Amino acid sequence: MTEPAAAPLSAPLSAPLSAPLEISFDYTRSLGPVLSQFMTGLAERTILGSRGGDGRVYVPPAEYDPVTFAPPADLVPVGPAGTVLTWSWQPEPREGQPLRHPFAWALIRLDGADTAMLHAVDAGCAARMSTGMRVRPRWAAERRGHICDIECFEPEADGPVLTGNGQQAASQSAGVPGMDGRPVTMMTTPVRLHYQHTASAEESRYLRALQAGKLIGQRCPACGKVYIPPRGACPVDGVPTATDVELPDTGIVTTFCVVNVPFHGQRIPSPYLAAQVLLDGADIAFQHLILGCEPDEVRMGMRVRAVWKPAAEWGTTAENISHFEPTGEPDAPYDSYARHL
């Protein structure tokens, strides 16, 4: 994840803060028997479809027949050439799309199929695209049993095929480089999500106060409870919270856990002690880190104070507080925080 960026200087101080949030994971798909055959076929430059209970041939194959709901009996080779049923020009390809230069998204009915498959057509320019045009697959040089083994489709009018057609490929399928003749059963699907995370107006004010070393909460006009971070509305009463309340950087640990388990995406190495810290004057705790004592010395009700990073490092983030540490004062009595558990 990218670190929060400071607001541009040109933005007014009242503008909500915003920073990138990147989420990514390489999902591992188990294909199951039908899609395993389809992907294995692609590695061998063969495109397979399923014959449905209504006699229609579905491409890609349906794992379960849309009419009878039964798994398909046999898969049948189709294409590899086909006809464009409809298309849409993509002038500015985006991350993760099949081609880096402009192309057409097209619904392509492969020869022998009854349904159309979505893929890219590398036609050079939109003027060369037309409904009813004939296209053929361009196979990736290295294939691994993935839909991207078809790099894209290209107009048949472009001239002779260099990489062979499906019929030839099927007859050559005994020796597919890298596949060792084994069926493809898994497929990795990388997912990359790029968000711009925007804080609410109230949270932005709270974060800007943090940048100045202050802790700002808000009081609900109905129940009088103080929320930090402020919510902008009381979740119990449903009314706007407009009154800012500055809170001290001292409080108590209401409850806590010690995180010993390492995990993907972790940013603070385990073990660490994550505590619910209830600031003096607040009515809701927030989670923060406790250092400055052994984990087994941390107690419910223990009094703590914030340890701030050097002011030069402050930004609009809760991380300005490095952690909380014990003050050494007597513990708060259980009854004083029991209703905050």
Place this chain on the structure above:
Amino acid sequence: MSDTLAQPSSGRHSSRAEHRRAAVLGAGQTHHRSKRPDVSIAGLCREAVDRALADAGLGLGDIDAVVVGKAPDLFEGVMMPELYLADALGATGKPLLRVHTAGSVGGATGVVAASLVQAGLHRRVLAVAFEKQSESNAMWALSIMPPFSMPLLAGAGGYFAPHIRSYIRRSGAPAHIGALVAVKDRRNGARNPYAHLRQPDITLESVQASPMLWDPVRYDETCPSSDGACAVVIGDQAAAEASARPVAWIRATSMRTEPTMFAGKDNVNPRAGADAAAALWARAGISSPIDEIDVAEIYVPFSWFEPMWLENLGFAAAGDGWKLTQAGETEIGGRIPVNPSGGVLCSNPIGASGLLRFAESAMQVMGTAGEHQVPGAKTALGHAYGGGSQYFSMWVVADSPD
């Protein structure tokens, strides 16, 4: 209950209309595993569906509508999987609904499916719920750290462990209660051929010797990460009476929601759960749950949630739930057997885990639970919760309609 039209209700919280009878006609589930690389998500769901239909003596053609539930899409990275699953679930040409209430979604899926029958909209509805955790990493997906905040999130365990500590402090429960639950559930799971973890030889000592993951939660007190699915067929009175097999009559359902975090939220004994339970018992005509419920399948992803939910559900007074656990009353043969299937501690395909509780409760009153059958069970509870103790869904099923 009767088939009369809705009556104006008295009391500001009881706006529920009278509804028609509904019953579970069949239930099915997969053999839950850490990885099912041999099937796709569709294939996983279909296994459960085929078993539920076989159990009900029905085919997909007998189904009028399909309700599917799963936990957040980030868990498998498939946006709106219900769209691609329609064929596998036999939903093409039928109403197909997706339900989403985080970890409680399996329970909510059962409640929504039941409501479609109780409302008289459909004769037979298929409820399906699933998770294929091996395609991703749920702890990662539950620990997305947004900008500006302290990056302290550590999955569900990191979220719930502090609240478990609060329970221990508030109730004064002895430290070994959580381990007792783990031993009981894992041994129960050994009786369940579908359970992911089957550990007949587990002991209190071995649980207490297992690594501390999120202090005070140990490894053996934590649910596994599972691939699995569950399906239930729910039918109306005519369909139930036409069934040649035992059915589980749905006596009552209940759902409640509250914010994840607010000043005054009781994370040990959440108001939404208590309110849902009170409404459920009232609806089912139950005044003393521990005396009138024969078996409970309760959503216990971390062992300590057994005593916590026993109190929240009203099986014990606040602070006393652990005493039932300690006395062995939650074992098969006890006053209130909890999770004879092994529960979430033995199998956790997250989206399916709630529906598994509902299905297992139905199997108990149908008398089809096999080696983990509670002898003579006539009335059972199925329960699920999700989010940060935010969503609650539950039902009571029985071997007779009223």
